Every structure is written in C-alpha cells, then in structure tokens.
Amino acid sequence: MLLLNWSGAEDALVLKQELVSVQRAMDQLTLEREVERDKLKAENALLMEQSRAYREEKASLEEALLRAPRQEEIDSLRAALDDRSSSSGALQQALQQHMVEVKELRGTLKQRESRDGFKTEAWEKQMKVEELTRQLEARESKMSDQEEELTKIKESLVRLEAERAELYAKIESGEGASTLAMQQLTQENASLQDQVLALEKASERASQEHDAKVESLHQQLQESKTQLQAAMGEQQKLEKCCRDLEESQTSSRSREHKLEEDLKRMSESLSAAEATSATRLSELEKSKAKLEEYAKEASQLAEKVQLLTSELHSKRGECSDLESGLAEEKQRVARAESKSASLEDKLGAKCQALATMTAEKQTLQLKVEEANKRLSEARTSANKVSSGVALLGTQN
Missing domain, CATH: 1.10.287 (Helix Hairpins)
Known part of the structure; x- marks a missing residue:
C-alpha cells in the first residue's frame, strides 16, 4: 500500500x-x-x-x-566640335605655311647680312679711290714743283746766256778778260749746256713718268669710280630689298601674332566645348546608368x-x-x-x-x-x- x-x-x-x-x-x-x-x-x-x-x-x-x-542637341554639339576641329586644322596649316615663310625670310635676312660684307667692301674701295685721289693730287703738286724748278733753271739759263752774250760782246770789244777767261767761259757754257740738256732730259723723263702715272691713276680712279657706282647701285638695291623684307617680316609677324591669337582663342573655345560636351555626355551616361x-x-x-x-x-x-x-x-x-x-x-x-x-x-x-x-x-x-x-x- x-x-x-x-x-x-x-x-x-x-x-x-x-x-x-x-x-x-x-x-x-x-x-x-x-x-x-x-x-x-x-x-x-x-x-x-x-x-x-x-x-x-x-x-x-x-x-x-x-x-x-536630346540626341539632336548632342549631334549638333558633335558637329560643332568637328567644325572646330577642322578650323583648328586649317589654322595649323596656315601656321605651318607662315612658319615656312618666316624660315624663308630668315634665309633672306642671312643673305642680307652676307651682303653687308659687300657693302663693307664697297666702302673699302671708296676709301681706296680717295687714297688714289690724294696720291694723284700729291703727284700733281710734286710735278708742279718740278715744273717751277725747271722754269727757274730755264730762267737761270737765259740769264746766263745773256751774261755770256754780254761777256762775248765785251771780249770782242776788248773790254773783257784774256783768252784763258774765254776758254773758261766756253767750258762753263758747255758744262751749263750739258746740265741744261741733262735737266731737260730728266724733266722730259719725269714728265713722261708723271704722265704715265697720272694716266694709270686716272684709269684706276675711273675703274674705282665705276666699281663704286656699281657697288652703290647694288647697295641701294640691297637696301630696298632689306626694306621690303623688313616690311614683309613685320607684316608676317603681325599675321603670325594674329594667327596665334586666333588659334589660341579657337583652341580655348574648342577645349571648353569639348569639356562641356564631355561633361554633359558623362552626366547623361551616369544619369542613365543610375536610372x-x-x-x-x-x-x-x-x-x-x-x-x-x-x-x-x-x-x-x-x-x-x-x-x-x-x-x-x-x-x-x-x-x-x-x-x-x-x-x-x-x-x-x-x-x-x-x-x-x-x-x-x-x-x-x-x-x-x-x-x-x-x-x-x-x-x-x-x-x-x-x-x-x-x-x-x-x-x-
């Protein structure tokens, strides 16, 4: 239990x-x-x-x-972008052509610098002509001095001839010296005549040499003047060519500066348009992807x-x-x-x-x-x- x-x-x-x-x-x-x-x-x-x-x-x-x-606006922007690209290409070609012209002008400028040497040579020739002219003037002055001296000698000879004639007259009239004095006078007269002949020959040779030198100097002077005139003409042509080249270079520089400004402005516009278009396209693509x-x-x-x-x-x-x-x-x-x-x-x-x-x-x-x-x-x-x-x- x-x-x-x-x-x-x-x-x-x-x-x-x-x-x-x-x-x-x-x-x-x-x-x-x-x-x-x-x-x-x-x-x-x-x-x-x-x-x-x-x-x-x-x-x-x-x-x-x-x-x-919309797509139409995008296509329009792309077309404008293509136009800007083609314009930029044309400007670049123009700039290249301008650079070629500038290169040619620089070559011409070098030729001008080389011709400046020719100008220096012409100036040296002009100095040479002036030197020849001075030499010619000096020779003419020397020749004038010789002619004056010859004139003085001739005057002395005339005076001596007159004195000799006077002595002969005195001797013949009995007023003179002896026969010895006559002989002495005759010898002196012969000596003086020889001296006169020698002086005349020397003067003639000097005159001929002077004429030849003067002729040579005249020829050199004429040739130098001709060369100087040709050089001056060439110099004037070169100066005119240089002025034309300077004007062309100034114009080319102005055109180059203007083209560079246009190219810079168009490049900036093109870059801004490209950036804007790229930004808008990127935003649209992002919005589309996000949507x-x-x-x-x-x-x-x-x-x-x-x-x-x-x-x-x-x-x-x-x-x-x-x-x-x-x-x-x-x-x-x-x-x-x-x-x-x-x-x-x-x-x-x-x-x-x-x-x-x-x-x-x-x-x-x-x-x-x-x-x-x-x-x-x-x-x-x-x-x-x-x-x-x-x-x-x-x-x-």
Whole structure:
C-alpha cells in the first residue's frame, strides 16, 4: 500500500513537471511568433518606404532625363566640335605655311647680312679711290714743283746766256778778260749746256713718268669710280630689298601674332566645348546608368515586397494555426491543471499518510536499533562469559 501511494505521488510530480514544461514551451513559442510577426511587419514597412523613395527618385530621374539634351542637341554639339576641329586644322596649316615663310625670310635676312660684307667692301674701295685721289693730287703738286724748278733753271739759263752774250760782246770789244777767261767761259757754257740738256732730259723723263702715272691713276680712279657706282647701285638695291623684307617680316609677324591669337582663342573655345560636351555626355551616361540601376533595384524591391507579402500571408496563416493550436493546448493545460489539482489533493493526503508512515518507520527503526544494541551487548556479555569459562577450563 505504501509503494502504491509513493508511485502515485511520483506520477503526479512528473505530470506536473510536464505541464510546466509544456506551458513554458507554449509561452516561448507564442513570444517567438509575436517577435517574428513584429519583425516582419517592420521589414514590410521599411521595404514599402524604400519602394516609395525609389519610385520618387525614379520619377525625378525620368524628369531630369526629359530635361536633359536630346540626341539632336548632342549631334549638333558633335558637329560643332568637328567644325572646330577642322578650323583648328586649317589654322595649323596656315601656321605651318607662315612658319615656312618666316624660315624663308630668315634665309633672306642671312643673305642680307652676307651682303653687308659687300657693302663693307664697297666702302673699302671708296676709301681706296680717295687714297688714289690724294696720291694723284700729291703727284700733281710734286710735278708742279718740278715744273717751277725747271722754269727757274730755264730762267737761270737765259740769264746766263745773256751774261755770256754780254761777256762775248765785251771780249770782242776788248773790254773783257784774256783768252784763258774765254776758254773758261766756253767750258762753263758747255758744262751749263750739258746740265741744261741733262735737266731737260730728266724733266722730259719725269714728265713722261708723271704722265704715265697720272694716266694709270686716272684709269684706276675711273675703274674705282665705276666699281663704286656699281657697288652703290647694288647697295641701294640691297637696301630696298632689306626694306621690303623688313616690311614683309613685320607684316608676317603681325599675321603670325594674329594667327596665334586666333588659334589660341579657337583652341580655348574648342577645349571648353569639348569639356562641356564631355561633361554633359558623362552626366547623361551616369544619369542613365543610375536610372537603370534604380529601375533594377525597384524591380528587385517589388519582387522582394511581393515575396515578403506572400511570406507574411503564409506566416499569418501559420500564426492562426498556431493560435488555434495554442488555444487547444491551453484547454488541454486547463484540463491537465484541473486534473493536477485533483491529483495534488490526493497527493496531499498521500503525503500526509506518507509522513505518518515515515514517523512510524522512524520509531520502528529506533526500536530496531535499540534491540540491535541490546543484542550486541548480550553477545558481548556472552563472549565474556565464554572467555571466562574457557580460561577456567584451562586453569583446571
């Protein structure tokens, strides 16, 4: 009877523990389902908000795309860019042609510098002509001095002839000196005549040499003057050519400067147009790519929203099933709790009986222990008696 009561108490305890664990599991499952449902609702709201934001951004991008330049404007910009490129090519060709002209002008300028040497040579020839003129004037002056000296000698000779004639007259009239004086005068006269002849010959030779030198100097002077005139004419031509070259070079420099400014201005315009066109094309391509990306993301989000919506419906169905199951479990738990209460009442009675039996058992155990103690003491006394008897038998 005691064992049956103990078995019923254990069954009631196990059943109660199972009921508690089932209740905890149901509460945990309900809590998890509620948390999952709240999480799904939050995700659904977030996805709906993102979908709305993507739709608004898509609409703004479509509006920006409509405001963006069309293909005709892009083609027009490209055509203008091609025109600028062709104009730039023409300007570059003109600049190259101008550089060729500048190179030719530099070559002509070098020729002019080389002809400056010819100008120097003409100046040297002019100096030489002036030197020959000075030499000719010096020779003419010397010739004039010689002619004056010859005139003086002739005058002296005439005077001596007159004196000689006067002496002859005096001698013939008896007023003169002796025959020796006559001879002396005759010798002096012959000597003077020889000197006069020698002087005349020397004067004639000097005159001939002077005439030859004067003629040579005149010829050299004439040739130098002719060369000088030719050099002066060539110099005038060169100076005119140099002036023309300077004017052409000035005009070419002005044209070069103007072409460089035009080329620079057109290059800047072309660079600005290219940069603007490239920027607009890049922005359009970025907007297009971004719009495509947003459209793709919006499509993916729509699919995800649809999937989550279907999952939400499925979860709601599962939640309904779980709530139905939870209600059934609650009913079962209620029935189990009612049964548990009845069992607890029975268990209380059995526990009280068990306590009574336990007290009785303890009393019996105390009595058994007391009996065992007494038995042990009796055995000890018997052993002592046996030992005394054995000792006495040994002594006898």
